[in-house]
Amino acid sequence: MTDKKRNAPARPKSRRSSGVTHVNEPHHDNFTVVGNHLAQHPELSLVAIGLALHIQSLPEGTPIGIKTLAAKFPEGEIRIAAALRELEQHGYLARPRERLQSGQVTTRTISFNKPKLAVAPAAPVPEPEPSPRPKAPAAGRSATELLAGLRAHDSRLILTERDVHRLAPAVTEWLERGVPPTAVVRTLTSGLPQDPIKHPAALLSHRLSARLPPHLPTPPASVTPSRPDPLQTCDGCDRAFRAPRPGRCRDCRPASVAA
Template identity: 85%
Template sequence: MTNKKRNAPARPRTRHSSGVTHVNEPHHDNFTVVGNHLAQHAELSLVAIGLALHIQSLPEGTPIGIKALAAKFPEGEIRIAAALRELEEHGYLSRPRERLQSGQVTTRTISYNKPRLAVALAAPVAPEPEAPPKAPPPPGKATELLAGLRARDSRLLLTERDVHRLAPAVSEWLERGVPPTAVVRTLTTGLPAEPIKHPAAFLAHRLTAQLPPHLPAPPRTITPPRPDPLQTCDGCDRAFRSPHPGRCRSCRRSAVA
């Protein structure tokens, strides 16, 4: 019993009287593997699907500009440019602009055999939100600071009523960015040699007379507007800046003329 050859052409199926019938023969060289996600894409036009198949079959480095493709096929530059934009929108093609060391801007075309996320056009950078105002320090921190002054000097012994009465003044210092250690140093440095009869009044005077100003607000950074993204002209395949794809100024003038 002889074995069947694996590379023998398959017989056409005759089970259905209508519809497509496939006669499939194996390819051993000079072929391209294409996914059904592209060949049966529901949103791409047939021109775009065919152009994607052609691009994926080309050797690395083959130029695929609009004019080069229009010279091969009868669709023309307008339909080819529209098909290239379709492939970009659905992630099968990307055409980033690169600036060479000479300063010249060139287009680098990247073909994907599986759809990638389309590269979004550069949008203006939104200004950074302003930092929310800092919450005032809890009054407990102010009361603890005042109650601990007697550890620095026993003459600064305060009653509980005096602590709560002076706490708002200490909180004002803390809200203006003064560290607690600096507040304690201000209240306990340079004390008089004689006894302090009214420590609450003495501290209230220092808190009021030596109150520092508010910190200046940081300067607001103004983000300059971003230039329009680079587009590829549908007529001459040159780069030009515009918010939307289309033709450059020279091609538009030529069309009007």
């Protein structure tokens, strides 16, 4: 009686994952080491992560101003400025201001491959006092940068570029009325509702309109004090006295009249 051969159980077919498949090759030159704390940061935007990677790959001393980066990449100055502020907030970038021996104030950029605390400037630089009537181009640029940076204070205040340019004139009106930018940001970000903000642009538009402060009062015209009469030498007693023209002093004047 022959034994019947049992069929071996078929091996389950391997299923290819729908996620990413890595094909890694070693780099021996021209590469930059980046930590996963940056590449997988849960709070940084993709623009900020990419900008940090680009900055860390640059040689020492390469200029990385906003206009320089905007000329190199398709993102505009508003998005690049907001990304730089994100990196500063999370400790990947510091931009302390220093005063040179010539008296000129310059900004020094420091990049960290691991997040650090903010670096204090080497030399204290006093903040310039806000101008009560800033020029229109400068005020417009400050307004757009202020609006784009609101999400650094509250991630629910993310605005589109269209919303930023639409709300910029209202912020400019605040700045032209002598309100410092820090006070405008505080007005727009403090006391926000705890619930999700579905329409951040509408909320900000309402605050900018409802809380607009009045114009600064016009300072009173300064009264120029009248200058005293010049000193004269009395023709009678050679004593000095004040008078609009040469002559005799008060004591000698009656005697001359009587004579």
